[in-house]
Amino acid sequence: MKAIARHRIFWPSVALLALIAINTIARPRFILITVRDGELYGALIDILRNSAPLMLVALGMTIVIATRGIDLSVGAIMAVSGAVALTIIDAAPDSHDLGTVLVALVTALAVALVLGVWNGFLVAVVGIQPIIATLVLMLAGRGVALLITGGFITTVNSDPYKFIATGYLLGLPFAFLISVAAIAVIALIERRTALGVLTEAVGINPEASRLAGVRARGIVFGAYVASGLLAGIAGIIYSSNIRAADANAAGLFIELYAILAVVLGGTSLMGGKFTIAGTVIGVLTIQTLESTILFLGVPSAQSPVFFAVVVIVVVLVQSPRLHRWARQTSRAARARRDADTGARTGVAS
C-alpha cells in the first residue's frame, strides 16, 4: 500500500477519481455509458473526445518541460494549422473530396512542423531562453493565421474533415483514437528507446549530459519540433470540431492549460523527470473539471473562479509538503498521547 501511495501518479489519480466520484454523486447519469448503433455515448465519452486537443498539446509540453523548457506558442500553432487546412479546403472545387482533405492535412502539419523547427532553432541553436523564444511565435502566430485566412473566420462544409473531430471508428470517437495513438507513440518513443532517459538527463543537468556525449542540442531541438507537430494536429481537431478556422479563438490559453495538466500530472517545471501517464491524468482532470462546471450549472461568470478553487485543492492534495505536515502532526499527536498515558500510569524516571 505504501509503495502504491509513493508512486508518482498516485495522488494525481486520486484527484481525478475523486472528481469523477463527486460528479457521479451529484448526477449518477454521469458515469453512464450507452451504446447506440455500436457507438459509445455518455459524459465520460465526451470528456475523452473533447480532451483530444489538450491531450496532444500537453504531451508535447511534457517533453519540452522535461528539457527544462516551455512552449508558449502551441495555441498560436493550433490557429495556424487550422487556418492552413481550412483555407486549402475552402479554395478547392470539392470540399468533400478526400484527396483535397488529405492535402490540406499534410500541408497544415508541415507548416506546424516548420514552426516547431523555428522554436527549436531559437532555443537549441541560438540559445534564447525558451519562454522568450516561444513567446515570439505565441504573439506572431495568430497574426500569421489571420493573414492566411485573410482576416476572416473561414468556415467550410467538408464531411471527411468533419469526421476528424466528430466521427466514430470502431465504436469510439475518432478524436479520442487520435489522442490514444499519440500517447502510445510518444510513450513508445520515449520509453522503448533511450530518448526518455536522455531527455531527463539533459533536463536535470545539461552540462553533465553534454560532457557525457549526449546530443543535448538535438534532444532539445526535437522536443520543440514534436511539440509543434502535436499542436498542429490539435489545431486540426479543433477546427474540425467547429468546422471553422478562428485565428483568434483557436487554442486560446491552451498553453496555460497544457502546463497545468503537466504539473497536475506530477512533472516538475524544473525539468528532468517526466511522466506521460501523469500528463494524461492531468489532462483528463482538467477536462472532467470543465464538464463538472457545465454539469453543475455553475454560472459562466463564476466558472473561472470555481475552476481555480478546484485546481488549488487538487494541487494541495498532491503537495508533498502537505503530506509531510500531515504525517508530522499525526506523529506528534501520537507522541503526546503516549506521553499522557505514560504520565497516568506513573512511570517515573
Place this chain on the structure above:
Amino acid sequence: MSVDNAVPPVVRMTGITITFPGVLALDGVDFTLRPGEVHSLMGENGAGKSTLIKALTGVYQIDAGEIEVAGEPRRFSGTADAQDAGISTVYQEVNLCGNLSVGENVMLGHEPRRGAGVDWKEAHRLAQEHLESLGLSIDTRSTLSSHSIAIQQLVSIGRAMVLDAKVLILDEPTSSLDRSEVERLFAVVRNLRDKGVAILFVSHFLDQVYEISDRITVLRNGRLVGEYAVDELPRGQLVAKMIGRELDELTALGSVADRPVDRTGTPVLRAQGIGRRGTLEPVDLEVYDGEVVGIAGLLGSGRTELVRLLYGADRAEEGQIEVDGRPTRHSSPRHAIENRISFSSENRRAEGIVADLTVAENIILGIQARRGALRRIPKSEADAIVEEYMTALGVRPADPNMLAGNLSGGNQQKVLLGRWLATLPELIVLDEPTRGIDVGAKADIQRKIAELSAQGLSVIFISSELEEVLRLAQRVVVMRDRRKIGELDSSDVDLDGLIEYIANTPEESAA
C-alpha cells in the same frame, strides 16, 4: 589550545539515528560540541558525516535520539529552526546568492529598516563592519559572484556572524582554496573560536585537520568510533579508525609510477600547439599506450583549461590533435568520445553526476549517449554493465536504483569513473578525481587507475595533491600561469623538487 572539559557543551547530540529507505545512515551516534573549540568530524565517504551535519542543521529529521542546544532540548523540523538556535553552516559549494552584492548577502533577511524600506547605507556599513571583523576588506557593493570561492566563503562566515551563530559548521570549506586562502580562513576560524564560537570542521585534508582542530570525532559506517583530543590521536591511528583497517593502503600503492612505458610507438594522443586566446597558451602534449601523464600546477594554472580543450568541452582556437596518429578535431565532446577519449570533470556535481537519475542510469549514460538515443541498451545488458562497474569500483551502498544525488562524494566519483570506463576508452582524462573524498575511496580510485593503466589504458591525471600525481604518473607536465612550463619524469623528482619546480622554474629552463 587546550579544551576545558568543564565547559558545558553548546551542542549535545545523543543516540542520533537516521534511516533512509534500506539504509541505516546513522546508528545511535553521540556528538558533543563545546564553545570555543574547533571540532573535526572525520570519516570515510558514507560514514555519516554529512548526515550528522544535516541532522544538526535541520535538513534531515532524526528518527531517534536527542539534540540539545545550550542545554535546551530541541527538535528541528527545518533549517530555519536550526538557524534560530544559533547554528550556521558554510558549505563547500557556497550557498549564497551570486547575483546579489556582498553586502546584500551578508545582511539578507536582517536588513536594517528605515520606515517601510531598507536602509541600504546602514546595511552596507554593518556588512562592512562584520567583514572587517573577519579581516576582510572588500567593497560590499560588488557582486558576490565576482569574487573567488575563498572570499565567498568568508562572506558566508560574515553572514553567520550577522545571525549571531553560536555554532559554525564548516563543511569541506577548503577543498577549492589555495594555501594562502586556507591560511586566511584559518585565521578567521581561530579568531571566532577565541570569541567562544563552537566550530564543527569537516575536511579530508589531514594536515588541515591537525592544524586547526582541538578535538576529533570519528564516524564509520554510520556509527560512532570515538571522540579524541587531537594530541592523543596520531595520524596513523586516525586513518586506521576511519577506514577500519590497519594497513596504509596509499603507501601500499607505492611503486606504480616506476612501471616503464614504451614511448617508441605512435602516441594515443598527440596535441601540438593547442590553445585558446585568454585561456591557454599553446601547449604540446603526448600520451602513450598505458601511460599515466600527470598534470601538476596550482589552481588556475591552466590544467583544467588544457584538458577541456583536448576533450572538446571548450573549442580550441589553434593547434592540432592526433589520435593514434590520425589528425582529428575535437569540436565537441562527442568527437572526443568517438575517438575513445573520456573526460571526467573536476566539477562533479555541476558537470558530472545527473543527480535525479539513478546510479544505474548514470553509469549507462556514457555508453547510451555513444550508441545514440534510438538504440536503447537492453535491460539485461545494462544490468550486467552496472553490476560489473559497481562491484569493480566498490560503490556503496551497492544499490543501482538509488538516486545518484544521494550518494556521498566519493561514491559519486566512482559512479562517474564507472560511466567512463564502461565506454571502454583508450584514454581517460581525470580532472581532480579524488578531490573532496576520503582516504578509502581515494585509495580505491588510485588503485583502479594503476590497475587499468597497467592493462594498457592511457590516463591524464590532474590533482592538487602532488603526492598523488607523483605516485601514479610516469611523466608530469607542469603548468603555471596558463602555460606549460615543463615536463618531468616522475622517477627523477621528489615532492619537494616538484613543488620547487612549480614555484620557481623560469620558463626558459623548462625541459
